[in-house]
Amino acid sequence: MIKLSFFILGSIIGSFLNVCIYRMPRSESLVKPRSRCVHCQKAIKWYENIPLISYIVLSGKCSACKKPISPRYFIVEFLTAALFVLFYIKFGLTFDLLFFLIMLCGLIVATFIDFEHQLIPDTVSFGGLALGLAVNAFKGRAIFLNSLSGAVIGGLSIYVIGVIGKFIFKKEAMGFGDVKFLAMIGSFLGWEKTLLVFFLAPFFGAPVGLFLKLRHKAETIPYGPYLSLATVVVILWGEKILIKLFYF
Ligand SMILES: [Zn+2]
Structure with a gap:
């Protein structure tokens, strides 16, 4: 019921x-x-x-x-x-449920706007980042530091990939929108799960991206949807994946 x-x-x-x-x-x-x-x-x-x-x-x-x-x-x-x-x-019926449902709404909005317009609104990225940091600050110092390092590592990892991509392909590979977006995700998830999102997203994005490139000669491929999909997978099954990766 x-x-x-x-x-x-x-x-x-x-x-x-x-x-x-x-x-x-x-x-x-x-x-x-x-x-x-x-x-x-x-x-x-x-x-x-x-x-x-x-x-x-x-x-x-x-x-x-x-x-x-x-x-x-x-x-x-x-x-x-x-x-x-x-x-x-x-x-279950916990405060975390509310916290992550709000995040989910941001992920869904960003995903479908990115599909249609190749952009992620700052309202979602910066609004979410502020909310993620603020709520985790209330949970205590250690959790806040994890949230903050998640935001920094999230943003930095996409930024670095963008710089490397630009060097190899001689054109913009990653939008700054994705940098802000993974920083936001990091503020909710903390650094470990954010890295997991970072490594998981290409598995979803690469096949679709390749298909669009070949089929439609698409110039820019939105990456937000795959970061969002990876984030949902990590929220639901992240602990299980991390345990399998490190203790197997
Ligand atoms: Zn009508």
Whole structure:
């Protein structure tokens, strides 16, 4: 029952994250006006805005102009709902659950904005960094120092890869957005798990990146989504992976 509640809560939050994903890169207000169809500007009624269900009932089309609604709306709602349940199973009803759910929202917003616009908003990176450091400061000195070193090592590792990449490929390989983004992740995870994210992300990113390069001749490949995916894996299974790596 409580899992179902988290699924429903996640889908509602996911619906709001969709608004953030659309409006943040366009510098629009997150609260006003009401959501509109991007094609015909018709205001979306509340009963057409029920997470997951409305998309299925409307079969992915605007009720007025019948033009397609991006599947991204459904995907984000479902992904957020499913991850809310997994995070609940991992953390139980604890303060850490709230802490990491907030982080998860930032990861999802950054991922989908990065996919569409090849940028990660500073609101997510710097806002998250401040929150990660502040909350861990409350948990005590050792945890705060781990959080701070996580932020420094996270940012530095991507920065160094960027410098090496630039030297080899003679062009910008890593955006500064990714530097700020892994610094933010580091402030939540501490340095050990941040390094794990750093080494795990290429396993997700490289195959997709290679595919996009060959298929679409893509110039820049967003890296934020793979850092986010690796972070979720590390949050859920990081301890198990670290134990396997060091005590095997
Ligand atoms: Zn429409």
